[in-house]
Amino acid sequence: MHRALAIAVTAAATAIAAMAWAGPSATAPSPATAPSAGAQPVAGRIWYHGPHYAELALPDGTRRAVHSLLNVPHPMTFGDWAWDETGVPPGPLWIRVDLKAQLISVFRGEHEIGSAVILYGARAKPSPLGVFHILQKAKDYRSYTYDAPMPYMLRLTSDGVAIHASDVRDGWATHGCIGVPMGFATRLFGEARLGDEAVIVGPERFTAK
Amino acid sequence: MKGRRRLTLAFAAAALSLGVASAAGIDTLLWDGAHTRAVVEKISDPLSILDARSPGARRADALRQTKPGHVRSLAAAAPPGGPEERVLASSRERPPEPDLALAPPLLGPNSLAGPDAAPGGLPFLPAGAPPGAGPTPAAFTPNDFGALPPPGGLLLPPGQSPPGASPPGGGPPGGGPPGGGSPPGGGPPGGGPVPEPATWVMMIMALFAVGAALRRRKPVDA
Numbered sequence: 001m002h003r004a005l006a007i008a009v010t011a012a013a014t015a016i017a018a019m020a021w022a023g024p025s026a027t028a029p030s031p032a033t034a035p036s037a038g039a040q041p042v043a044g045r046i047w048y049h050g051p052h053y054a055e056l057a058l059p060d061g062t063r064r065a066v067h068s069l070l071n072v073p074h075p076m077t078f079g080d081w082a083w084d085e086t087g088v089p090p091g092p093l094w095i096r097v098d099l100k101a102q103l104i105s106v107f108r109g110e111h112e113i114g115s116a117v118i119l120y121g122a123r124a125k126p127s128p129l130g131v132f133h134i135l136q137k138a139k140d141y142r143s144y145t146y147d148a149p150m151p152y153m154l155r156l157t158s159d160g161v162a163i164h165a166s167d168v169r170d171g172w173a174t175h176g177c178i179g180v181p182m183g184f185a186t187r188l189f190g191e192a193r194l195g196d197e198a199v200i201v202g203p204e205r206f207t208a209k
Numbered sequence: 210m211k212g213r214r215r216l217t218l219a220f221a222a223a224a225l226s227l228g229v230a231s232a233a234g235i236d237t238l239l240w241d242g243a244h245t246r247a248v249v250e251k252i253s254d255p256l257s258i259l260d261a262r263s264p265g266a267r268r269a270d271a272l273r274q275t276k277p278g279h280v281r282s283l284a285a286a287a288p289p290g291g292p293e294e295r296v297l298a299s300s301r302e303r304p305p306e307p308d309l310a311l312a313p314p315l316l317g318p319n320s321l322a323g324p325d326a327a328p329g330g331l332p333f334l335p336a337g338a339p340p341g342a343g344p345t346p347a348a349f350t351p352n353d354f355g356a357l358p359p360p361g362g363l364l365l366p367p368g369q370s371p372p373g374a375s376p377p378g379g380g381p382p383g384g385g386p387p388g389g390g391s392p393p394g395g396g397p398p399g400g401g402p403v404p405e406p407a408t409w410v411m412m413i414m415a416l417f418a419v420g421a422a423l424r425r426r427k428p429v430d431a
Binding site for chain 2: 046054
């Protein structure tokens, strides 16, 4: 009787140990197994609670309330992007491009649904700052000026500044456009509509007070 | 029997404690706690959350532009004193230029004789090298071959430096054979051995003309 009980306890303990051994590697990836360049996993959301929501200041002086941000567990590198819009209620889409942080954030209403590392204009061809609206969408666009493919192009200005898919690598710059990774560009192109707002914030950021 | 049961129980207790400790995950708890604390500290400012995932601000140097063409003068328009931005060539599919073709064989001895020559470094001096880094290609004389290994030494292909560079003037002047003296670029610069179609046509027409002239002369002779 005692022997059977001891065997049962041993089996149960071994099972718990085996589960614990296999568990953490599946639920909490270590930095050594951090994903490579490309789509990054999103560990839920970081929520802000009212009545005083966090705010992001826009270059035109207005402020946008932020209810939730994507929780990207690892710092992103060039070519990385994250997209998660599960549970986000419908709302107007707007884009925030942060040149200093080299990041783009796509918001639906007050919730961030996508983020990626960007390329922006070189010093001799800087990206314009301000609040813009999407003027044109073209999936297979080829630049007349540079004779270069710009897939999933979202034109922001009449002189050719756009958000488009690009080879986002460290140490590269554009001629003023905002370059985003291809996987991110396809999703953004699918969600964005003509007239949606895109905000480009410069090196001196408009911090919310 | 009693000892064996005790051993079994001890094993069970050890496995159970190991399982509980691993399940609780002391390091995981610590990481989660620090992460949560960091999130709580950051949560008042969304910009700090964006900064946490950011790769950081862009470096000021070594910028490559993703688009070619039309703006070749960008590097010249950059303000002086700062780092220059390099613009890509007009063709994005162009293969990378081979380094060996860029290095004429005469530069090999220069890199050997230069005081800064390091094995494994650049086999030739860049065009914009500062004066004093080594003799310029224009200053090369056959006497510089004295820096080569003595005759009968190792012969190196052009552009490759030996592991140990001999000091300048180590060998007899002009004694060593010019190692790697083969001309750069094996292909002939002119046209290929096969004539162009226009040449073929002209040659065939000339043959017809000669044949016609011969055929027409025969009745005259007869």
